[in-house]
Amino acid sequence: MAEPTYTIVTTMKNEGPFILEWIAYHRAIGFTNFVVFTNNCDDGTDKIIMRLEEMGLAHHVHNKLKAGQSPQRKALRRSQWNEVAQKSDWLMCADVDEFLMIRTGDGTMRDLMAAVGDVDAISFCWKLFGNGGRTTFEPGFVTDQFKWAAPEDKYPHFRASGMKTLMKNNEKFVRLRIHRPLIEKDAVDVAWVDAGGQPMPESYRDAKWSAHKDFSHEFARLHHYAVRSVDSFLVKRDRGRTNHVNGDQGMDYWQSMNSNFEYDDAIEARLPAARKLYDAYLADPELAALHQTACAWHADKIAELKTREGWDAFREDLIKTDPGARWRKRQRASAPTR
DSSP, X not given: OOOOOEEEEEEESSOGGGHHHHHHHHHHHTOOEEEEEEOSOSSSHHHHHHHHHHTTSOEEEEOOOOTTOOXXXXXXXXXXXOHHHHTOSEEEEOOTTEEEEEOSTTSSHHHHHHHHOSOSEXXXXXXXXXXXXXXXXXXXXXXXXXXXXXXXXXXXXXXXXXXXXXXXXXXXXXXOOSSSOEEOTXXXXXXXXXXXXXXXXXXXXXXXXXXXXXXXXXXXXXXXXXXXXXXXXXXXXXXXXXXXXTSOOSHHHHHHHOOOSEEOOGGGGGHHHHHHHHHHHHTSHHHHHHXXXXXXXXXXXXXXXXHSTTHHHHHHHHHHOOTTHHHHHHHXXXXXXO
């Protein structure tokens, strides 16, 4: 019997420095394809995905948008007619700053599915990772640079309890949505569980996007590197939001998503396999050149943003607003940042 296929559907704009790590990591744990919708890229993100498509590692779609449209919502609707997505056994919406950390077995999709059993959908709750005191952008693995996170069983802000869902591509679901699938109105026996294999409450059938109070993280957690460094956050703010397009990713977003209260390096066990694939990707001269161009563009963009009126002051305010700074200082002896 053939192994099931797992596809991530995502949107990207100016995420070039971070793509190869994300692809390598998720391929290493068992994802088989990535359908990437891009729009208005300046750093070559679209070119990186197109080169990955030529190498058989991803699938690129140009996400044409009208003014005010949500790139993410539009892409997920279009994925209903995307041949690559619809051929997959399982689908998940995840962003390039989200990494699925499987906590059972050897950390692969096969181990996860063995743990939860025969189900139709599995939801994973975010674990927010903050900037950990890092100010400047440094090329390299995000998962290796940022180790300070939200507490394991507490949500400092309501946004911290957000979840994403892996759904079986079957008749029980209408389509993939950002946080959870849209369930067919007349579907019965929908086996939807949390990341500990517990059935999701009936109240989730029609709505809700975040974890409930008894949500289990036993088998997996979705590590969410929503802010990265202070300087990279400037680029994220300038790029704009992929869903709430009219919202500013400013201080309110930084304060709610920059969580630095607990040191968590569990993902290190998954990185050797990811690095092996990452190095293989960079062995391709064309892909390596595109990656380097994106990193250079990112650094140049940071420098340009600092010259804009008000942005340097905004940057200083970000540095001063560091949830968990005192906690990190107390814990530094036993778990130093890198």
